[in-house]
Every structure is written in structure tokens, then in C-alpha cells.
Amino acid sequence: MRADAARVLDAVMHRGRSLKVELSTAQSRIDDGRDRALLEAMVMAALRNRADYEATLKSWLPRPLGQRDSELRALLYAGLAQLDVMGLPSHAAVDATVEAARLLKRTHQAGLVNAVLRRATREALVRADAQAGWPQWLLQHLHADWPGDIDAILRASRVSPPMWLRVNHRKTDRDAYAARLREQGMDVRMPDHPADALLLETPVAVSALPGFGEGLVSVQDGSAQQIADAFALKAGMRVLDACAAPGGKTAHLLEREPGLQVIAADIDARRLRRVEEGLQRLDLSAQTLVADATQPDAWWDGRxxxxxxxxxxxxxxxxxxxxxxxxxHRRAEDVAALAALQSRMLDALWSMLATGGTLVYATCSILRGENDRQIRAFLQRTPAAQLEPLDAAFGHDTGFGRQRLPGEDGMDGFFYARLRKQ
Ligand SMILES: C[S@@+](CC[C@H](N)C(=O)[O-])C[C@H]1O[C@@H](n2cnc3c(N)ncnc32)[C@H](O)[C@@H]1O
Structure with a gap:
């Protein structure tokens, strides 16, 4: 499994491959649920702390590792992550990582792996500057957008998140479900907000959640759960979730009001199948539609x-x-392209909203160009759009919506704004 971690990390760090794809491919070859979770935790920890591990290897190795040793570097990161942040027993972690060097046909480097990891059990690692590993363009955005919050953002972005659950109150309630988790020995908290949320500081495999298969609960960050509160939902309302996949928010809206007529649209047919699977698990129904939100003429019936x-x-x-x-992997130019796409989506979808209707715009971004500046520009060019106030418990008021920064209240960074058509 350490060898799998090294292969995934090598592909992601050195060959530009997607973490999601590489990790799920590697996990699909592992039978044991706990091993799958351990692989994920190891890869995530190594990536989050990679600047420290790079600084440590730079200081401890007599020569920098060459390109041909990229897999070895990845294995060392996985090894250091186990000792540094994962709290695994050090002997087992060292031995298993040395063994992985052999599995990777790097028997000649097993001694090096052993020496580095044994040193890490005795000595503090070398810590990199907090901004190391962050691309310059992104730091510039953060300096411009959140000058007083940069340190907190950098810190929160490398912390392993807690597990947020959304209790399906069609089938149970928070108290009853929290009691079931406690019966299983889990340490569960019931936060004041959001209304359907429970919090596990120590994440567990989804298969360990009682009644998951029967739809009693879903995994969804607290920030994302805020969206259902932004709508005043009534049975029979026609609702469009224009970027629905994988379907967390569609399902939450329907849990709140199963009598909605929901179209769950997404441009990605494969991701849309996950919406269907999720709704089936929760006994909910919506019409799913492969659709480009910027091209309503191709699919909208005009209602x-x-x-x-x-x-x-x-x-x-x-x-x-x-x-x-x-x-x-993200490039500076991606942000400009995304902002242009978001702006086209706002314009195209606004034309599909009934007078008096509500449009909620949300992102998991903390960049103002995708968030409050996006909404400010939309309001300037759309006289019929009226900005509405939102739950004051959520993040910060930006003047054009509310922004939560990463880690605040233990939740993801998230922005949302609510607009009414006059
Ligand atoms: C942030 S994710 C949505 C998450 C989802 N709402 C949930 O809660 O599970 C954004 C989605 O937008 C979709 N998307 C990207 N471009 C699109 C377009 N032009 N039209 C419709 N969907 C698009 C992506 O495929 C992706 O699934």
C-alpha cells in the first residue's frame, strides 16, 4: 500500500496527473476498506505537507534526487507523512516503507529510505516557509483579496478536514443518528449550524456509517449544507440545479422538500450518473439532464x-x-477562464428565472474575482437583479454575498450570494 501511495504521489507531483483519478484507480485495486482509507490519508498528508518534506530531503540528502528518482522521492514523502502527521507507530511505518522500496524495484535504495525515515523518528523535520509550494500567482491573489488573512488561509489549507455529515431528516433526526454513532464508539458533535449537520473530528470510512446505504446520512461539508437554507422551498416549485454533479446539493434540497420539481443538470454525463446513484440511495427523485448551462437554447423548454x-x-x-x-496543477490563466465561464452562466441562467424567483450563486473559491466581484459586475449589468441578505452566521459579509474562509468553523472555504428577480 505504501508502494501504491508512492505511485500515486509520483504521478500527481511529477507527471501532472489528477489526484482524484490516480487515487480512485489505486483504491479500486484494494479490497480492504481500511487500507483504502489509509492510502488516501497518506497521499493527502504527503501532498499537504510536501513543502516541509522537500525542505527536509534537501537538507538531509547529500545530493538532490534526480528525475529518475521521482518515485523514490514520492515514497520518502509518503514515509515522512506517516511519521510526521499521521501518528502511525514508527517502527511499522519505517519497515513497511522500506519494504515498499523493494516492491518498487528499488532494493538498492532501501537503505537510503531506512536511513531517512529512522532519522525522522529521532530528529525534527526541516520546516519550509509557510508560502513554499504555493504558486506565485495565487499568493498574489490572496495578498490582494485577503491581506489580513493569508497566514490563516495557508495554515487551514494544509489541515486534514473533519468529516461533516448531513442527516436525512426524512428518515431520522440528528439526535437519533448521533446516538447511533455514539453506540459505535464515534466521537460526534452537533453544531448549532447548519441545521442538518453532525461532525466527526476523526473521519471514518463511509461504510462504517450506520444506515448509509439506506440513505440515513450523507457526507457533505458544512459550508455546502448552507445552500438549502438560502431557498424558501415549497412543494411543486420548479427548481434548476444547473451544475448539479455529483449531486450533494440537489439531494439536500429534495430532503428538505421532496415535492419539488427538480432538474439536476450538468455538462458532464459521467458525473451526472453519480447524482442519479445518490438520489436512488436517498429515495429521492429529480430529472437529470446533460446540459451546458451557458447554452439554454439547446435544452430549455422555455418554462x-x-x-x-x-x-x-x-x-x-x-x-x-x-x-x-x-x-x-492550477494555472493563473485558469482563473480568468473560470471567471468568464461563471459570468456567462449567470447571464444565461438568469433569463430562465421567473419574475419573483430566486437565484443562488455559489463557489468553493476564495478569490474575489469569482465571488463578490463576479456578483457586483452581474448586478451592474442586470437591473432586475436584487441582492438579498443571507444568514449572518455564515462567514463574512463581502457586500455582494457571504464568504467563509477555509477552516472557519471547521468548514470549507465557500462563497454564496442570493439574487431575486424583480
Ligand atoms: C462545484 S461542481 C458542482 C457540485 C454539486 N453542485 C454538488 O453539490 O455536488 C461544478 C459542476 O459544474 C459542472 N459544469 C462545468 N461547466 C458546466 C457547464 N457549462 N454547464 C453545466 N455544468 C457545468 C461540472 O461538471 C461540475 O460537476
Whole structure:
């Protein structure tokens, strides 16, 4: 499994491959659920803390590792992560990582792996500057957008997130479900907000959640759970979830009001299948539709919607703790392209909203160009759009929506704004 971690890390760090794809492919070959979870935790920890491990190897190795040793570097990162942040018993971690060097046909380097990891059990690692490993363009955005919060953002973005659950109150309630978790020995908290949420500081495999298969509970960050509160939902309302996949928010809206007529649309047919699977697990139904939100002429029947959710594709800079590979792969020009797409989506979908209807725009970004500046520009060019106030318990008021920064209240970085059509 350490060898798998090294292969995944090598592909992601050195060959530009997607973390999600590489990890799920590696996990699909592992039978044991706990091993799958351990692999994920190891890869995530190594990526989140890679700047420290790079600094440590630079200081401890007599010569820098060459390109041909990229897999060895990845294995060392996985080894250091186990000792540094995962709290695994050090002897087992060292031995298993040395063994992985052999599995990777690097028997000649097993001694080096052993020496580095044994040293790490005795000595403090070398810590890199907090901004190391962050691309310059992103640091510039953060300096411009959140000058007083940079240190907190950098810190929160490398912390392993707690596990947020959303209790399906059609089937149970928070007290009853929390009691079931406690019966299983889990340490569960019931936060004041959001209303359907429970919190596990120590994440568990989904298969360990009682009644998961029967739809009693879903895994969804607290920030994302805020969206259902932004709509005043009533049975019979026509709702469009324009960027629905994998379906967390569609399902939550329907759990709140199963009598909604929901169209769950997404441009990605494969991801849309996950919406269908999720709804089936929860005994909910919606019409799913492969559709480009910027091209309504190709699929819209002309009947206006009472409510529209745009959970827009974005830089995902609010969820770096979940997707640490973004720091490696996202480019400055991607953000400008995403902002242009978001703006086209707002314009196209606004035309489908009924007068008096509500449109909620959300992102898991912390960049103002995708969030409050996006909404400010939309309001300037759309006289019928009126900004509405939102739950004051959520993050910060930016003047054009509310922004939560990563880690605040233990949740993901997230922005949302609510607009009414006059
Ligand atoms: C942030 S994710 C949505 C998450 C989802 N709402 C949930 O809660 O599970 C953004 C989604 O937008 C979709 N998307 C990207 N471009 C699109 C477009 N032009 N039209 C419709 N969907 C699009 C992506 O495929 C992706 O699934």
C-alpha cells in the first residue's frame, strides 16, 4: 500500500496527473476498506505537507534526487507523512516503507529510505516557509483579496478536514443518528449550524456509517449544507440545479422538500450518473439532464424556474485541504477562464428565472474575482437583479454575498450570494 501511495504521489507531483483519478484507480485495486482509507490519508498528508518534506530531503540528502528518482522521492514523502502527521507507530511505518522500496524495484535504495525515515523518528523535520509550494500567482491573489488573512488561509489549507455529515431528516433526526454513532464508539458533535449537520473530528470510512446505504446520512461539508437554507422551498416549485454533479446539493434540497420539481443538470454525463446513484440511495427523485448551462437554447423548454442554483465550476481555492493537487496543477490563466465561464452562466441562467424567483450563486473559491466581484459586475449589468441578505452566521459579509474562509468553523472555504428577480 505504501508502494501504491508512492505511485500515486509520483504521478500527481511529477507527471501532472489528477489526484482524484490516480487515487480512485489505486483504491479500486484494494479490497480492504481500511487500507483504502489509509492510502488516501497518506497521499493527502504527503501532498499537504510536501513543502516541509522537500525542505527536509534537501537538507538531509547529500545530493538532490534526480528525475529518475521521482518515485523514490514520492515514497520518502509518503514515509515522512506517516511519521510526521499521521501518528502511525514508527517502527511499522519505517519497515513497511522500506519494504515498499523493494516492491518498487528499488532494493538498492532501501537503505537510503531506512536511513531517512529512522532519522525522522529521532530528529525534527526541516520546516519550509509557510508560502513554499504555493504558486506565485495565487499568493498574489490572496495578498490582494485577503491581506489580513493569508497566514490563516495557508495554515487551514494544509489541515486534514473533519468529516461533516448531513442527516436525512426524512428518515431520522440528528439526535437519533448521533446516538447511533455514539453506540459505535464515534466521537460526534452537533453544531448549532447548519441545521442538518453532525461532525466527526476523526473521519471514518463511509461504510462504517450506520444506515448509509439506506440513505440515513450523507457526507457533505458544512459550508455546502448552507445552500438549502438560502431557498424558501415549497412543494411543486420548479427548481434548476444547473451544475448539479455529483449531486450533494440537489439531494439536500429534495430532503428538505421532496415535492419539488427538480432538474439536476450538468455538462458532464459521467458525473451526472453519480447524482442519479445518490438520489436512488436517498429515495429521492429529480430529472437529470446533460446540459451546458451557458447554452439554454439547446435544452430549455422555455418554462421559467422558481429557483435556480449555480454551484459554479471554480478555482476550488476554498478546498485546498481536500484537493491539495490544485496547488500543483492550477494555472493563473485558469482563473480568468473560470471567471468568464461563471459570468456567462449567470447571464444565461438568469433569463430562465421567473419574475419573483430566486437565484443562488455559489463557489468553493476564495478569490474575489469569482465571488463578490463576479456578483457586483452581474448586478451592474442586470437591473432586475436584487441582492438579498443571507444568514449572518455564515462567514463574512463581502457586500455582494457571504464568504467563509477555509477552516472557519471547521468548514470549507465557500462563497454564496442570493439574487431575486424583480
Ligand atoms: C462545484 S461542481 C458542482 C457540485 C454539486 N453542485 C454538488 O453539490 O455536488 C461544478 C459542476 O459544474 C459542472 N459544469 C462545468 N461547466 C458546466 C457547464 N457549462 N454547464 C453545466 N455544468 C457545468 C461540472 O461538471 C461540475 O460537476
Amino acid at each position: 421559467p424556474f422558481d429557483a435556480i442554483l449555480i454551484d459554479a465550476p471554480c478555482s476550488a481555492t476554498g478546498i485546498l485541504r481536500r484537493q491539495p493537487d490544485i496547488l500543483l
